[in-house]
Amino acid sequence: xxxxxxxxxLKSAAGLACAAALPGLASTPASAAPVHDLLNxxxxxxxxxxxxxxxxxxxxxxxEKDGFRDYLxxxxxxxxxxxxxxxxxxxxxxxxxxxxxxxxxxxxxxxxMNEGPVLxxxxxxxIGFVFHGFNHPWLISLADTAAWEAARHxxxxxxVIDAEFDDNKMGQVxxxxxxxxxxxxxxxxxREAPMGPPVDRAIAAGIPVVSLDRRTSSxxxxxxxxxxxxxxxxxxxxxxxxxxxxxxxxxxxxxxxxSTADSIRTGSYLEVIGNSPDYKVLAxxxxxxxxxxxxxxxxxxxxxxxxxxxxxxxxxxxxMGALDAVREAGRLNSAPGGKKIIILANDDAREVxxxxxxxxxxxxxxxxxLIGDIGIRAVIAHIxxxxxxxxxxxxxxxxxxxxxxxxxxxxxxxxxxxxxxxxWPYAYGPEVAS
Amino acid sequence: xxxxxxxxxSASFPSLVTLLRAEPLLWLIAAIIVTGAVxxxxxxxxxxxxxxxxxVSVFGLLALGMTVVMLTGRIDLSVAAxxxxxxxxxxxxxxxLGDGLGLRWLVKGNTYAGPSLPFLAIAIVTGCAVGAVxxxxxxxxxxxxxxxxxxxxxxxxxxxxxxxxGHPYYLRSPVFAFIGDQVVLGIPFSTLVFLAVxxxxxxFVNGTVAGSxxxxxxxxxxxxxYAGIRTxxxxxxxxxxxxxxxxxxxxxxxxxxxxxxxxxxxxYELTAIAIAVIGGTALSGxxxxxxxxxxxxxxxxxxxxxxxxWGIGTWYQNLIVGTVLIAAVxxxxxxxxxASS
Numbered sequence: 048x049x050x051x052x053x054x055x056x057l058k059s060a061a062g063l064a065c066a067a068a069l070p071g072l073a074s075t076p077a078s079a080a081p082v083h084d085l086l087n088x089x090x091x092x093x094x095x096x097x098x099x100x101x102x103x104x105x106x107x108x109x110x111e112k113d114g115f116r117d118y119l120x121x122x123x124x125x126x127x128x129x130x131x132x133x134x135x136x137x138x139x140x141x142x143x144x145x146x147x148x149x150x151x152x153x154x155x156x157x158x159x160m161n162e163g164p165v166l167x168x169x170x171x172x173x174i175g176f177v178f179h180g181f182n183h184p185w186l187i188s189l190a191d192t193a194a195w196e197a198a199r200h201x202x203x204x205x206x207v208i209d210a211e212f213d214d215n216k217m218g219q220v221x222x223x224x225x226x227x228x229x230x231x232x233x234x235x236x237x238r239e240a241p242m243g244p245p246v247d248r249a250i251a252a253g254i255p256v257v258s259l260d261r262r263t264s265s266x267x268x269x270x271x272x273x274x275x276x277x278x279x280x281x282x283x284x285x286x287x288x289x290x291x292x293x294x295x296x297x298x299x300x301x302x303x304x305x306s307t308a309d310s311i312r313t314g315s316y317l318e319v320i321g322n323s324p325d326y327k328v329l330a331x332x333x334x335x336x337x338x339x340x341x342x343x344x345x346x347x348x349x350x351x352x353x354x355x356x357x358x359x360x361x362x363x364x365x366x367m368g369a370l371d372a373v374r375e376a377g378r379l380n381s382a383p384g385g386k387k388i389i390i391l392a393n394d395d396a397r398e399v400x401x402x403x404x405x406x407x408x409x410x411x412x413x414x415x416x417l418i419g420d421i422g423i424r425a426v427i428a429h430i431x432x433x434x435x436x437x438x439x440x441x442x443x444x445x446x447x448x449x450x451x452x453x454x455x456x457x458x459x460x461x462x463x464x465x466x467x468x469x470x471w472p473y474a475y476g477p478e479v480a481s
Numbered sequence: 482x483x484x485x486x487x488x489x490x491s492a493s494f495p496s497l498v499t500l501l502r503a504e505p506l507l508w509l510i511a512a513i514i515v516t517g518a519v520x521x522x523x524x525x526x527x528x529x530x531x532x533x534x535x536x537v538s539v540f541g542l543l544a545l546g547m548t549v550v551m552l553t554g555r556i557d558l559s560v561a562a563x564x565x566x567x568x569x570x571x572x573x574x575x576x577x578l579g580d581g582l583g584l585r586w587l588v589k590g591n592t593y594a595g596p597s598l599p600f601l602a603i604a605i606v607t608g609c610a611v612g613a614v615x616x617x618x619x620x621x622x623x624x625x626x627x628x629x630x631x632x633x634x635x636x637x638x639x640x641x642x643x644x645x646x647g648h649p650y651y652l653r654s655p656v657f658a659f660i661g662d663q664v665v666l667g668i669p670f671s672t673l674v675f676l677a678v679x680x681x682x683x684x685f686v687n688g689t690v691a692g693s694x695x696x697x698x699x700x701x702x703x704x705x706x707y708a709g710i711r712t713x714x715x716x717x718x719x720x721x722x723x724x725x726x727x728x729x730x731x732x733x734x735x736x737x738x739x740x741x742x743x744x745x746x747x748x749y750e751l752t753a754i755a756i757a758v759i760g761g762t763a764l765s766g767x768x769x770x771x772x773x774x775x776x777x778x779x780x781x782x783x784x785x786x787x788x789x790x791w792g793i794g795t796w797y798q799n800l801i802v803g804t805v806l807i808a809a810v811x812x813x814x815x816x817x818x819x820a821s822s
Contacts, residue, residue: 113646117589181796206792214745216795218738219536223789226529227521240649240740244661264651264740303744304647333647335744 081132085462086278086449087124090315093281094119097318105328106321113304115314122311123444124277131157133448135470138417143191144198145181151472152192152417154448158441160424164202166431173204174426175224176419178235178259179212183336184396184476185363185416189235189259193419203427212237218245225252231426232256233419236263238306255429259422261307269429270441272421276311278449279412282463283312283391284319286410286452287357289460290389294325295356295382298348300334300341300365309333309361312393316359329355334365341368349376356382356389363394363411370407379407395453396476400468403455410465413450416475421445506760506776510783517787524790531669533786538675539734541778543749544756545682546726548774549719551757552686552695554702554766555619555626557723561749562637563611564731567724568741569641571604572650591648597656601732608728609721611637616717634750641743649742652735661736671733678729682722682771695719699766755802756781759809780805 098116101107110116127133139155142148166172176193180186190207197205206224210217214237224232225248232249236242236258243264249256255269262271287295302309320326329352332344341364348355349372358373360366370390373379382388387409392399395413402408425445431437454465468474517524543560550557572587575595579586586595593600611633618629663670686692694715697705705712735741760777762769784805788798 114648207794208792209795211795213747214742215539215734215738219532220789222532223529223786226526226532227523227790238649238742238744240651240742241738241745244737244739333642 081134082451082463083127083133083449086275086281086451089285089461089463090124090277090281093284093315093319097321101321102324103321103326104324106317106326109328109331110314110317110321113310113313115310115317118307118310119277119314119318122277122307123273123446125444125446127448128158128442128445131448133157135466136472138473141195143188144194145191146184146187146477148188148191148475148477150188150191150195150417150475152195152420153415153450153473154418155196155420157421157447158424158428158445160196160200160427162199165200165427166202166434166436168202171202171204172230172427172430173206173227174231174233174423175220175229176205176207176233176423177210177217177220178207179210179217179237181209183364185394186235188416188475189419191419192417193233193259193423196420196423200427203423205423214238214241217242221245221249225249225254228252229254231430233259233422233426234263235259236261238303239264253433255426255433257422257426257429259418260416268443270425270443270445272418272425272445272447274414274418274447275449276308276414277315279393279414280312280315280317281319282412282452282460283359283393283410284316285460285463286454287316287320287359287389287391288323289458290409291326291357293320293323295389296327296329296352296354297357297359298330298332298345298352298355299328299359299361300332300344300369301361302365303333303335308393312361313359316391326357334368336362336364338364338368338371341365342372343368345369345372346376349373349378353381354383356386358388358390360390360392363392363396363399366390366392366394366399366408366411367396367402370402374407395471395474397474398476398479400453400471400474401479403453404468406455410452410454412452413471413473415447415450415473417473418447421447504773504776506773506780510776510779513780513783513787517783517790521787521790524787527667529786529790531664533782534672535669535737536782536786537778538669538671539730539737540749540752540756540781541675541775542678542726542730542733543753544760544774544778545678545771546723546730547750547753548757548760548762548769548771549682549686549695549722550626551754551762551764552699552766552769553716553719554699555716555719556630556754556764557612557615557720558627558630558750559611559615559633559637560723560727560730560753561746562634562641563608563724563727564734564749565641565741565743565745566611566637566731567604567607567728568652568731568735569644569650569743570607571600572652572741573644574603575600587650592651592653594654597654601656604732605725605728608724608726608731610724611727612721612724613717615724616720619720620713620716638743638747645741645743647743649740651740653739657736657739660733661739671737674729674733678726679771679775686771691715691718696767699763699768701767752781755806758806761809764810 137156138151138153140151143150197203208220239262246256246263246265246268250267257270259272260274301313330348334340334344358369380387390408392408392411393414399411425441428441432440451463452465453471457467458465572593576587579595588594615630615633618624619626694710698712756777757774760773
């Protein structure tokens, strides 16, 4: 399949974009269109506006320095595979094989596959699943869903390896699976650049490869299951515009720039707020998904700046670290005018939802790790297609549905009807005492 | 110089029978290979042997440099940071040179598109320069090796982020493809590079008077000083060799990944130390040899490869590596008084 640009994919949402761009839409009730399409239309609206101009010099400088345009322009936004429409409540509940936590996975009906033996029932299919971080709540949930899906099919044998955030080790694991002639590989790459060559080698050896969540630099990868990063950053920006009315000094706790999560989330957030001239970026930290680093960075910033009104966090771990630092400093209500500091988060961990409920965090854009099952189904379908057992291979780009943001109270922001924590059964990670 | 040192020095190119008698690691390597061959149909395939040899090359180079430093009774914690730093500096300097010449050598997507050979030369020089700074700090300014190289490690990791702004650089020229992927007569090119450095180091360390100074300094620095050896110069030289090996390892490593990224290779300095120790290099100095570091590399890589072929998770792999390392250190401690007597 040829490379598809974001612009081409956006055409399918163009009609909705026109509706969303109409003045006054923010005050209308939630759109009847699926939230996925509505968010895609808003992505186009703000992306086009940011391309035309960025009035805030501070935001513009950061946007250009970190080269966000290069990343955003190639990140796919578009329709779901097979015309799938996701609705709240869909999915399956089970106990995570690794975390032992109760899970409700939202997308088990996406590219569906019946329980039982797959493809040639007489053959055992060996699939490798390599990722980083059995010690990370988001990532263990990802592995949970992959293992759950594999266990539904008795002739699928899954080997799960944690590469411990070592890209070279992940490459070596893939090379070992090539030597062992595995039938398929599913991976969660931490960074794009170094994982392209190992994926290319697996594809050259005739092994289908599917990446989850983040991308690799491979252009020949079989499928990429991509999350809704663009919708995450967009909704953080939309919420901020709604809550801060276009003004305030902020600090940013971000992931590594080379990661898809940071490039797209932070980039789309800046696209939304870039035309409001009264935002100011006080400090910008790369805390690399580590709560302790986010805590330290935020604690330092709280010492250095007295007028922090907004804390933008690329991920949930960063948001929790930032909140801990704010609490420790007793600064939750230290924004100018005695207002609460607005804390924006991604990743719908149960502990983040608890803080939303308590009013300590203001919003979270859900980014579910419960997508490992899609990767397993996709790679099985690729194996089947390669063996001539299935007429069609899954699409190269398997976009997961855009999910609406979660706020303490239900509200409608630019046509997006937010959900409350109690309306969100898909949260991941351990339960936390209230 | 101790007897043990003399034994090490005379172990340049021993015969096969002598080797099998003298080197228990060879039996261990043989045992791993036989176990692999018996338990997995994939262990002795060409593809897996290539994987194993590539792993030996990068970690082996780091460990060779570490061995030379450890022979002097010191340590170099900066090797992994140096291997990435030297490549990053190579890209940055070449891009600046290109700008000066009016040429654009960093194209869209952060892909380095300049000439490869000058880039590789800059990377090597950078590695040696980092080693020289470490060595001068330790030898002439009397900074403790642990502190000096720990500071270098931290500073270079920071520099890597500063110089790259957190972006990866893609290295996609045919030269990098050759270095990273080419197989010559069934042996990966990277392994040939490693073997060339190994032979050169064996000849230098075990076959020259200058090389024997490393053992003398590690055995007793005071005695070496009294014997008229300018120990500072040899300490600087040892760190420069370590920096050279690290830069070369960085080239092989990034050529395989076709990119360089600031966070890569975190913690590899500990692997290099582990390999050197498994190979019998004493942390206290004076004992060890590049040849035995090769054996240590083979034990390490073939063992990990076997565990990977068996599908053993990395947690257990780490546990087993740790256990082997403790055993290796304990055995070397038990063996030392006997050797000295």
